[in-house]
Amino acid sequence: MAENEAKPALNFIEQIIEADRKTGKHDGRVATRFPPEPNGYLHIGHAKSICLNFGLAQKYGGVCHLRFDDTNPIKEEQEYIDSIKTDVRWLGFDWGRHEYYASDYFEQLHAWAVQLIQAGKAYVCDLTAEQTREHRGTLTKPGKDSPYRTRSVEENLDLFARMRQGEFPDGSRTLRAKIDMASPNLNLRDPVLYRILHASHHRTGDAWCIYPMYDFAHGQSDSVERITHSICTLEFENHRPLYDWFVRELGIFAPRQIEFARLNLTYTVMSKRKLLNLVQARHVRGWDDPRMPTISGLRRRGYTPEAIREFCRRVGVAKFDGVNDIALLEHCLREDLNKRAPRVMGVLRPLRLIIDNYPVDQTEELTAINNPEDASAGTRAVPFSRMLYIEQDDFREDPPRKFFRLAPGREVRLRYAYFVTCTDVIKDGNGEIIEIHCTYDPATRGGDAPDGRKVKGTIHWVSAAHARRVEVRLYDHLFTVPNPDDVENGKDFTSNLNPNSLEKLTESFVEPSLAGAAPGSRYQFERHGYFCVDPDSTVDAPVFNRTVSLRDSWAKIEKGQEAKPNQGETTL
RNA sequence: UGGGGAAUAGUGUAAUGGUAGCACGACUGACUCUGGAUCAGUUAGUCAAGGUUCGAAUCCUUGUUCCCCAGCCA
Numbered sequence: 001m002a003e004n005e006a007k008p009a010l011n012f013i014e015q016i017i018e019a020d021r022k023t024g025k026h027d028g029r030v031a032t033r034f035p036p037e038p039n040g041y042l043h044i045g046h047a048k049s050i051c052l053n054f055g056l057a058q059k060y061g062g063v064c065h066l067r068f069d070d071t072n073p074i075k076e077e078q079e080y081i082d083s084i085k086t087d088v089r090w091l092g093f094d095w096g097r098h099e100y101y102a103s104d105y106f107e108q109l110h111a112w113a114v115q116l117i118q119a120g121k122a123y124v125c126d127l128t129a130e131q132t133r134e135h136r137g138t139l140t141k142p143g144k145d146s147p148y149r150t151r152s153v154e155e156n157l158d159l160f161a162r163m164r165q166g167e168f169p170d171g172s173r174t175l176r177a178k179i180d181m182a183s184p185n186l187n188l189r190d191p192v193l194y195r196i197l198h199a200s201h202h203r204t205g206d207a208w209c210i211y212p213m214y215d216f217a218h219g220q221s222d223s224v225e226r227i228t229h230s231i232c233t234l235e236f237e238n239h240r241p242l243y244d245w246f247v248r249e250l251g252i253f254a255p256r257q258i259e260f261a262r263l264n265l266t267y268t269v270m271s272k273r274k275l276l277n278l279v280q281a282r283h284v285r286g287w288d289d290p291r292m293p294t295i296s297g298l299r300r301r302g303y304t305p306e307a308i309r310e311f312c313r314r315v316g317v318a319k320f321d322g323v324n325d326i327a328l329l330e331h332c333l334r335e336d337l338n339k340r341a342p343r344v345m346g347v348l349r350p351l352r353l354i355i356d357n358y359p360v361d362q363t364e365e366l367t368a369i370n371n372p373e374d375a376s377a378g379t380r381a382v383p384f385s386r387m388l389y390i391e392q393d394d395f396r397e398d399p400p401r402k403f404f405r406l407a408p409g410r411e412v413r414l415r416y417a418y419f420v421t422c423t424d425v426i427k428d429g430n431g432e433i434i435e436i437h438c439t440y441d442p443a444t445r446g447g448d449a450p451d452g453r454k455v456k457g458t459i460h461w462v463s464a465a466h467a468r469r470v471e472v473r474l475y476d477h478l479f480t481v482p483n484p485d486d487v488e489n490g491k492d493f494t495s496n497l498n499p500n501s502l503e504k505l506t507e508s509f510v511e512p513s514l515a516g517a518a519p520g521s522r523y524q525f526e527r528h529g530y531f532c533v534d535p536d537s538t539v540d541a542p543v544f545n546r547t548v549s550l551r552d553s554w555a556k557i558e559k560g561q562e563a564k565p566n567q568g569e570t571t572l
Numbered sequence: 573u574g575g576g577g578a579a580u581a582g583u584g585u586a587a588u589g590g591u592a593g594c595a596c597g598a599c600u601g602a603c604u605c606u607g608g609a610u611c612a613g614u615u616a617g618u619c620a621a622g623g624u625u626c627g628a629a630u631c632c633u634u635g636u637u638c639c640c641c642a643g644c645c646a
Contacts, residue, residue: 009586009594037646072645129644138642140574174644184575186642195644214646238576238641259577261639266583272646314595316585318578321639325583328596338609345606373609404607413605447605458605526606554607 011317013052013258017060017229026228030062033227034088034095035218037069038080038202040272041287042087042295044308044329045263051312052260053231054093065225066095070103071217073201081202083287087295092305098225102217103203105224109212110164112220112250113175113193117156121249122193123149124159125176132174135181136189142182143189149178163196166209170196175210179245187242191215219243222255230255233262234321263315264323267477268293269484269493283497284478290534290545291478291501301475302522302532302547307336323483330548337522337530337547342370342377345415345460346510346525346544348472350389352435352464355420358386363465366446368416382511383466384417389509391527394459395436397425402557404457406436412457415526419444419455460526467509470542473534474503510544517542524550 010018021028032053036046057064066088070076088095116122125148127135137143151159160175162168175194183189193216198209222230230243237259247254264270269278270293278284278292287294290301298308311332315324345368363385371377390406399407406412411421424437443450447458478484478501484493514523516539522532529549537543 011585015588035646039646069646075645132644133642136642138574141642142574143642171644186575189642192644197644211644213644218646234577235640236646240576261578314584316595318585320578320584322578322584325596328584331596334608343606343608369605372606402607415605455605457607460606524606524608527608528606529608550606550608552607557607 012319013056013229013231013260013317014059016256016258017056020228021060029228030057030060031065031226031228032057032062032231033065033067033100033222033225035067035069035221035232036084037072037075038077038084039072039075040080040276041083043270043272043275044265044293044295044298044311045270046087047091047295047308048263048312048315048317049231049233050088050091050093051309052317054095056229056231062228063098064093064095065098065100065227067100067221067225068102069214069218069221070101070201070203071212071214073197073199073211076202078202083296087299090299090305091295091308100221100225101203102212102221103201105217105221106204106208106212108224109217109220110210112246112252113160113212113216114157116177116193116249117160117175118153119249120153120178122175122177123151123156124163125149125174125190125192126172127174129171132192136186137181139186145181146176146190149190160194163194163210164208166198168196170198172196177216177242177245179242185238185241187215187239188245191242215239215242216246219246219255219257220250220252222257223247223250223253226253227255230257232257232259234259234319259319260317261319261321263312264321265293265329266323266326266482267479267484268326269479274493277494278478281494283494290473291475300534300545302530302545303333304336304340304522307333310336326477333548334530334551337524339373340371341522341524341530343368343372343524343526344511344514345382345462346470346472346508346514346523346528346531347389347391347460347462347467348474348505348508348525348528349392350507350509351392351395351433353388353390353420353461354435354437355386355388355440356423356437357439360386362386363463366416380513382416382513383463385463385465387464388414388461389464389467390414390459390461392433394457395422395433397433400558400561402554402561404554405459406438406457410457411455412459413444413447413455414440415458415460416447417445417461418442418447419449462509462511464509466512468512468515468542470508470510470514470544472505472508472531472544472546474505474546476501476503508544510542514542522547 034050034053054064125146135144174192176190179188181189194210197211240257243257288296288300311329365381366384367379368382394405396407408422418440420438420440426435428434479496480498481496484496517533519533519535530547531544534543534545
């Protein structure tokens with residue numbers, strides 16, 4: 001047995017669960033839940049919570065419920081419910097029959113409110129929102145009791161019933177818990193339980209005109225579902241005493257709330273409010289813009305669920321409120337895509353290359369490996385002819401130090417094809433290079449020289465006559481700085497938006513094997529990065545998103561050379 | 573200046589009184605028909621000061637810094 005192998009480290013929540021199982025709490029049962037409010041799209045931060053909650057249930061043979069926390073009809077919509085379900089499934093999790101809605105419990109919640117009134121623990125308050133705020137006190141000063149705090153049980157019962165009947169306008173009354181207006185925890189200063197909202201709910205329609213607050217709904221919903229471990233983020237830590245108070249006063253099943261640090265990522269924002277702002281202000285195309293940290297954006301960008309899950313596993317779970325490097329997410333993505341993405345050749349910024357000694361009308365098919373990481377992926381034929389496109393970046397008329405690619409007089413390998421030597425450079429009237437000429441060595445067919453000579457560089461290409469013209473969208477970080485919220489006074493996070501986060505290339509060419517590639521399919525464009533077919537694609541006008549670039553050590557060298565330019569060169 | 577939390581390499585996370593480890597990043601080098609991948613190596617840390625102890629990241633004391641809370645949002 002592997003009894004003495006080092007156990008993988010447990011995070012603090014797993015430690016709590018294992019301790020509970022050891023003492024036989026809940027008979028060792030584990031039930032968690034993922035409780036989104038359907039008021040926006042899910043993002044990578046939610047993915048952390050989803051992986052945590054569903055992962056714990058899987059690990060300990062328990063269940064994880066999907067519960068929509070839909071207690072505020074003003075902000076919530078069916079569209080969001082649909083997108084959330086799609087995203088959770090896409091991430092690879094299954095809640096089975098355990099799909100619930102806080103709104104399913106409205107009747108029970110109402111009965112519990114009545115129970116609290118009867119016990120003298122809740123009262124109807126006629127203070128306006130502003131007066132309520134004034135009575136609440138401040139962080140350092142205790143609050144004052146509401147003048148309605150001492151109403152009789154009978155009057156409270158009557159008023160609450162009439163609130164439900166719709167006798168009173170929005171905001172005119174609330175139901176409040178009677179706890180302690182002097183508590184240092186503001187959540188315990190007679191929190192509002194119900195507010196009047198004559199709004200139609202996306203599920204209950206017009207059945208209700210009073211709606212429970214989060215605090216009154218969440219814990220009790222957990223209790224109804226017999227959730228054992230109710231995992232939420234740090235900002236709810238202050239709410240735990242209230243969570244426990246309801247459970248205790250009502251005498252119902254008591255789940256345990258545990259708080260962990262939400263995910264933060266460099267070079268992006270994560271709050272729903274800011275994401276919504278980006279969408280509404282049209283800084284991005286929509287919730288699923290490939291630059292967004294939303295699940296739908298990442299999906300469209302070409303991320304895999306596996307990569308996201310692995311990322312969530314690696315960031316860990318703790319109570320430290322820190323920031324994760326987006327480079328880790330990208331690492332997990334490359335790691336996954338490297339194993340599974342078929343390789344193809346695509347030229348993003350084309351430069352014509354003509355092989356002068358290659359027969360004018362000849363075309364031949366060369367064999368290319370589909371995935372060097374996966375022998376079972378096989379090979380494919382790539383057409384080759386006299387006129388090719390190569391990458392503009394792969395040619396320099398005046399090559400810098402350590403540049404291994406094509407330059408006048410230099411010989412390089414065309415991937416899977418031949419060695420070619422540059423013999424001439426053609427420019428237009430403006431001095432722009434428009435075409436280069438080469439000779440090829442027929443003996444190097446396939447890419448190996450029988451005489452054993454080596455070349456420093458191998459570049460990719462497409463045959464001009466056979467290539468498909470496509471649009472390519474290159475993405476960069478949405479923000480130019482690691483922490484977009486770090487702004488000067490008077491500015492907001494949008495001042496850190498990266499103006500170059502999207503670059504569209506409309507003059508790119510890919511090898512013909514890509515014709516008809518389905519939206520969502522992923523490829524590695526050799527030497528560039530991973531790309532996927534965008535849903536905007538049509539048969540005649542394919543669109544590729546760059547999911548993530550390959551690591552580029554030449555770019556680093558070049559950047560280093562820029563940092564310390566050659567002496568003798570002057571800049572005007 | 574009330575209350576609740578948190579501090580371990582650049583970043584994230586382990587070590588639960590007994591050798592401070594892992595991952596990402598950065599930097600070397602090897603290899604290579606992708607300047608990819610892979611492999612090898614280097615770099616770098618216990619917030620501070622006291623105390624307890626044979627021994628402290630861990631326990632105690634004091635301090636520092638950061639996060640959260642004054643919605644009829646969640």
